Amino acid sequence: xxxxxxxxxxxxxxxxxxxxxxxxxxxxxxxxxxxxxxxxxxxxxxxxxxxxxxxxxxxxxxxxxxxxxxxxxxxxxxxxxxxxxxxxxxxxxxxxxxxxxxxxxxxxxxxxxxxxxxxxxxxxxxxxxxxxxxxxxxxxxxxxxxxxxxxxxxxxxxxxxxxxxxxxxxxxxxxxxxxxxxxxxxxxxxxxxxxxxxxxxxxxxxxxxxxxxxxxxxxxxxxxxxxxxxxxxxxxxxxxxxxxxxxxxxxxxxxxxxxxxxxxxxxxxxxxxxxxxxxxxxxxxxxxxxxxxxxxxxxxxxxxxxxxxxxxxxxxxxxxxxxxxxxxxxxxxxxxxxxx
Amino acid sequence: xxxxxxxxxxxxxxxxxxxxxxxxxxxxxxxxxxxxxxxxxxxxxxxxxxxxxx
Amino acid sequence: xxxxxxxxxxxxxxxxxxxxxxxxxxxxxxxxxxxxxxxxxxxxxxxxxxxxxxxxxxxxxxxxxxxxxxxxxxxxxxxxxxxxxxxxxxxxxxxxxxxxxxxxxxxxxxxxxxxxxxxxxxxxxxxxxxxxxxxxxxxxxxxxxxxxxxxxxxxxxxxxxxxxxxxxxxxxxxxxxxxxxxxxxxxxxxxxxxxxxxxxxxxxxxxxxxxxxxxxxxxxxxxxxxxxxxxxxxxxxxxxxxxxxxxxxxxxxxxxxxxxxxxxxxxxxxxxxxxxxxxxxxxxxxxxxxxxxxxxxxxxxxxxxxxxxxxxxxxxxxxxxxxxx
Numbered sequence: 001x002x003x004x005x006x007x008x009x010x011x012x013x014x015x016x017x018x019x020x021x022x023x024x025x026x027x028x029x030x031x032x033x034x035x036x037x038x039x040x041x042x043x044x045x046x047x048x049x050x051x052x053x054x055x056x057x058x059x060x061x062x063x064x065x066x067x068x069x070x071x072x073x074x075x076x077x078x079x080x081x082x083x084x085x086x087x088x089x090x091x092x093x094x095x096x097x098x099x100x101x102x103x104x105x106x107x108x109x110x111x112x113x114x115x116x117x118x119x120x121x122x123x124x125x126x127x128x129x130x131x132x133x134x135x136x137x138x139x140x141x142x143x144x145x146x147x148x149x150x151x152x153x154x155x156x157x158x159x160x161x162x163x164x165x166x167x168x169x170x171x172x173x174x175x176x177x178x179x180x181x182x183x184x185x186x187x188x189x190x191x192x193x194x195x196x197x198x199x200x201x202x203x204x205x206x207x208x209x210x211x212x213x214x215x216x217x218x219x220x221x222x223x224x225x226x227x228x229x230x231x232x233x234x235x236x237x238x239x240x241x242x243x244x245x246x247x248x249x250x251x252x253x254x255x256x257x258x259x260x261x262x263x264x265x266x267x268x269x270x271x272x273x274x275x276x277x278x279x280x281x282x283x284x285x286x287x288x289x290x291x292x293x294x295x296x297x298x299x300x301x302x303x304x305x306x307x308x309x310x311x312x313x314x315x316x317x318x319x320x321x322x323x324x325x326x327x328x329x330x331x332x333x334x335x336x337x338x339x340x
Numbered sequence: 341x342x343x344x345x346x347x348x349x350x351x352x353x354x355x356x357x358x359x360x361x362x363x364x365x366x367x368x369x370x371x372x373x374x375x376x377x378x379x380x381x382x383x384x385x386x387x388x389x390x391x392x393x394x
Numbered sequence: 395x396x397x398x399x400x401x402x403x404x405x406x407x408x409x410x411x412x413x414x415x416x417x418x419x420x421x422x423x424x425x426x427x428x429x430x431x432x433x434x435x436x437x438x439x440x441x442x443x444x445x446x447x448x449x450x451x452x453x454x455x456x457x458x459x460x461x462x463x464x465x466x467x468x469x470x471x472x473x474x475x476x477x478x479x480x481x482x483x484x485x486x487x488x489x490x491x492x493x494x495x496x497x498x499x500x501x502x503x504x505x506x507x508x509x510x511x512x513x514x515x516x517x518x519x520x521x522x523x524x525x526x527x528x529x530x531x532x533x534x535x536x537x538x539x540x541x542x543x544x545x546x547x548x549x550x551x552x553x554x555x556x557x558x559x560x561x562x563x564x565x566x567x568x569x570x571x572x573x574x575x576x577x578x579x580x581x582x583x584x585x586x587x588x589x590x591x592x593x594x595x596x597x598x599x600x601x602x603x604x605x606x607x608x609x610x611x612x613x614x615x616x617x618x619x620x621x622x623x624x625x626x627x628x629x630x631x632x633x634x635x636x637x638x639x640x641x642x643x644x645x646x647x648x649x650x651x652x653x654x655x656x657x658x659x660x661x662x663x664x665x666x667x668x669x670x671x672x673x674x675x676x677x678x679x680x681x682x683x684x685x686x687x688x689x690x691x692x693x694x695x696x697x698x699x700x701x702x703x704x705x706x707x708x709x710x711x712x713x714x715x716x717x718x719x
Binding site: 348350391 | 591
Binding site: 030031032033035054055063064132133134135136206207232233235236237238239242243251253255265267268269270273275320322324325326328330331 | 423427429430450455458610613630640641666670673674
């Protein structure tokens with residue numbers, strides 16, 4: 001594996017050279033918060049790496065995805081997947097990169113979804129290791145790491161005035177070759193510093209939970225009263241699912257447009273809404289928030305394990321930070337373990 | 341209040357107008373429509389917050 | 395405002411035969427968070443807290459937990475919920491009673507005089523990455539913050555929520571028992587709304603367009619609002635479908651305007667919508683605009699008296715009619 005040094009002052013040049021061939025997305029500061037968005041102008045905007053960016057899955061899995069359009073002559077027009085531009089995602093945290101590898105079995109598994117795949121295949125992921133994890137990070141408890149490499153093409157580690165850049169895939173190598181004037185080979189000293197920072201980063205994760213056996217426990221406690229107690233404060237707002245990098249529930253809607261034309265769109269949906277499982281008959285198998293919160297935990301920590309062999313959670317902590325009423329998934333899991 | 345709210349959000353308040361016209365007030369009806377049409381033609385079609393047409 | 399007195403009153407409330415449970419605040423799971431507490435009789439009352447960190451409204455749970463009362467229901471079992479209510483909360487409760495969302499008899503209100511709550515974003519920006527539970531008290535215009543074993547003194551102004559600075563009713567206007575001194579009501583002022591109104595139409599439009607581009611329509615603002623309790627909300631309705639599910643500025647604009655308009659003359663300014671918005675949208679700007687208009691046009695202050703009729707259900711001949719052609 002090639003390991004390089006990229007000086008921090010060279011980053012604007014690097015992003016600029018990227019923008020020649022790629023649509024560059026990065027964490028951008030806007031109105032006092034950080035959003036993962038297309039970079040407006042790589043020369044004059046610097047990525048905001050101080051805060052956890054709000055949501056990242058919209059880069060590969062847009063919130064509103066037109067599936068096809070139709071007209072009165074029954075002509076169906078699917079989008080041209082060639083039109084989708086190559087995208088370079090800069091400043092992706094290891095947990096978010098990992099989340100894409102968890103979405104892959106769903107959208108790019110047995111029945112590949114061309115809308116997802118076309119974006120996924122054209123996305124280049126340049127990671128930024130978390131040398132300072134956030135308050136609610138618990139990636140290490142679900143199989144991740146603040147300096148993890150899964151799902152990334154390049155990984156940058158902040159050494160102070162420069163980044164230690166690890167090239168992880170062929171795609172990543174293509175990039176480092178193309179920008180080779182900005183990269184210098186890393187010294188043994190650099191790599192040692194990188195290792196030390198990585199270890200320190202893992203140790204500064206403050207929230208932990210031992211999830212051994214939790215899948216089995218979930219298999220046994222479906223009717224347990226712990227679910228009611230857990231859900232008392234949930235207001236079913238859906239923030240957890242919308243900001244979660246591994247949540248992928250969607251709805252498909254038909255939208256008539258002007259003049260006898262229309263389109264079908266796929267939009268994000270949330271299992272936390274009552275309408276999500278409302279049948280046309282009026283019956284709802286998940287009528288209250290209890291069933292819905294229970295489903296969320298089951299999906300992430302049992303069903304996903306049974307179907308795809310991994311927790312459907314990367315420990316990014318956004319659901320904990322952004323939940324208005326302090327529903328804390330780590331506390332919920334502790335309650336689950338306590339109910340065994 | 342709705343008109344004030346729309347104006348606050350940057351929509352020209354002339355786009356929401358209200359009048360009471362009874363079925364027997366034919367002349368008033370014609371006057372109101374003429375007036376509103378004239379005002380709207382002056383400010384032109386709404387360019388923003390328009391549902392996408394394909 | 396003594397937390398000890400609050401606990402004593404809470405214990406008394408839970409001792410009543412007609413109280414099912416109490417909704418109050420307890421320590422959150424990390425850092426500067428607080429969590430709602432649902433305490434049943436005979437459970438530990440010591441978990442109750444009351445501090446400047448209590449920046450969320452509990453009134454939502456009144457409508458979430460209790461279905462609208464059925465007319466034929468005969469209830470002999472305990473039927474009240476006890477709830478800890480700050481100034482804004484009490485006005486929300488008044489409005490719920492006015493609109494017949496909940497009967498007065500269903501609530502045992504423990505009013506708490508509130509000198510304002512801390513803005514979560516401000517304190518987390520000031521003390522980032524705090525996982526260990528922290529504590530805050532207020533003393534002489536400062537917040538005394540104990541975090542990670544260290545004590546910091548920060549002037550209140552720097553961390554107080556902007557909306558709390560504009561609060562006019564710090565003492566609850568309805569309660570069964572009041573904890574803390576009665577704080578004076580503050581004068582009406584909506585300077586920031588007037589300043590925004592003075593901007594040209596195009597600038598106002600550009601501002602809102604940028605904001606509505608950020609909205610992800612997670613519906614959290616609607617779900618957290620204590621006064622959004624319709625069993626069938628027009629914003630959810632698919633037949634007829636008023637709003638498309640696709641997320642763009644046009645649909646987002648409609649969502650926010652409809653929601654604001656459905657709160658016209660009702661919003662009591664608790665600011666929960668703005669607090670919870672994951673995209674940091676300035677939703678209270680819209681709501682405060684209509685609150686200002688309710689005051690200026692109709693001399694109406696929502697939620698001050700449970701016996702008044704809701705604003706938009708009444709008509710007086712003196713009501714301003716200048717907008718009618």
